[in-house]
Amino acid sequence: MACFETDLPDRHAVPRPAAEPVLAVEGLSHSFGNRTVLDDVSFGIPAGRFAVLLGLNGAGKTTLFSLITRIYNTRRGSIRVFGFDMRQHPTQALARIGVVFQQPTLDPDLTVLQNLRYHGGLHGLAPAVIEERAAEELARIGLSERADERVRTLSGGQRRRVEIARALLHQPSLLLLDEPTVGLDIELRRQVLDHVHDLCRERGLAVLWATHLIDEARQGDGVVVLHRGRVLAEGLVDAVCVAAGAATLGQAFARLTEAKGTQKGTRE
Numbered sequence: 001m002a003c004f005e006t007d008l009p010d011r012h013a014v015p016r017p018a019a020e021p022v023l024a025v026e027g028l029s030h031s032f033g034n035r036t037v038l039d040d041v042s043f044g045i046p047a048g049r050f051a052v053l054l055g056l057n058g059a060g061k062t063t064l065f066s067l068i069t070r071i072y073n074t075r076r077g078s079i080r081v082f083g084f085d086m087r088q089h090p091t092q093a094l095a096r097i098g099v100v101f102q103q104p105t106l107d108p109d110l111t112v113l114q115n116l117r118y119h120g121g122l123h124g125l126a127p128a129v130i131e132e133r134a135a136e137e138l139a140r141i142g143l144s145e146r147a148d149e150r151v152r153t154l155s156g157g158q159r160r161r162v163e164i165a166r167a168l169l170h171q172p173s174l175l176l177l178d179e180p181t182v183g184l185d186i187e188l189r190r191q192v193l194d195h196v197h198d199l200c201r202e203r204g205l206a207v208l209w210a211t212h213l214i215d216e217a218r219q220g221d222g223v224v225v226l227h228r229g230r231v232l233a234e235g236l237v238d239a240v241c242v243a244a245g246a247a248t249l250g251q252a253f254a255r256l257t258e259a260k261g262t263q264k265g266t267r268e
């Protein structure tokens with residue numbers, strides 16, 4: 001057994017081969033009944049990479065997230081997080097993932113800090129560690145002074161940032177965000193995007209950001225184009241454009257998907 005597949009409880013003591021991406025998805029398929037919604041999906045995300053999972057409504061993004069977070073069991077193909085196979089070492093793999101789901105999951109009647117404490121407790125963090133990290137994350141998102149206020153008093157953008165802070169409390173290597181800007185105005189979208197890009201740069205976090213909004217992919221980001229359950233392209237935005245013979249990602253997306261069906265549902 002390779003050293004990175006061990007079950008040692010101390011996650012910081014487990015070395016990872018340099019070549020191993022933080023998230024490695026290989027040959028992943030999933031069906032509901034006889035309907036295949038993910039078909040032989042493969043891609044990888046290295047440390048420090050902001051990768052956009054770009055697809056129309058119904059492309060399979062949420063199903064993919066449900067497999068990566070083990071809400072659904074993987075039956076065909078494999079998912080490795082930081083070298084840990086999701087089927088063989090789910091505890092180690094899941095401990096390295098932070099998630100912001102499509103639907104908000106903060107308790108609006110608890111304070112900001114109480115929400116963070118609850119999450120930290122679920123991850124087995126010591127109370128003193130939770131207080132320290134919560135203070136650090138809240139300072140980072142400029143919400144220290146709102147720590148003792150109920151979540152329902154925050155704006156949509158502030159709540160999203162608290163959800164991201166909560167997802168980072170246990171110091172994951174991989175952050176998954178499923179359509180995190182739904183319901184936010186243009187300025188708040190930009191702020192949330194900037195914030196997560198900063199996290200990639202400063203902490204070496206690998207990010208998978210699911211969206212149907214093409215303009216949420218920036219130059220220098222990675223992109224995985226998912227269409228009707230299949231990966232049509234994967235790589236840095238520029239490389240995907242060049243390979244598709246397109247000047248913009250919007251054009252590339254149109255070219256890649258036009259033979260496969262309608263583009264309804266995406267916006268530039």
Ligand SMILES: Nc1ncnc2c1ncn2[C@@H]1O[C@H](COP(=O)(O)OP(=O)(O)OP(=O)(O)O)[C@@H](O)[C@H]1O
Nearest residue numbers: 032037055056057058059060061062063064179212
């Ligand atoms: N529990 C389920 N049972 C049956 N079909 C499902 C189930 N969940 C999703 N599907 C189907 O799987 C396909 C992919 O759905 P999924 O929610 O993963 O797509 P998505 O890219 O996340 O879409 P959206 O952007 O609308 O959230 C869709 O055709 C959907 O109807």
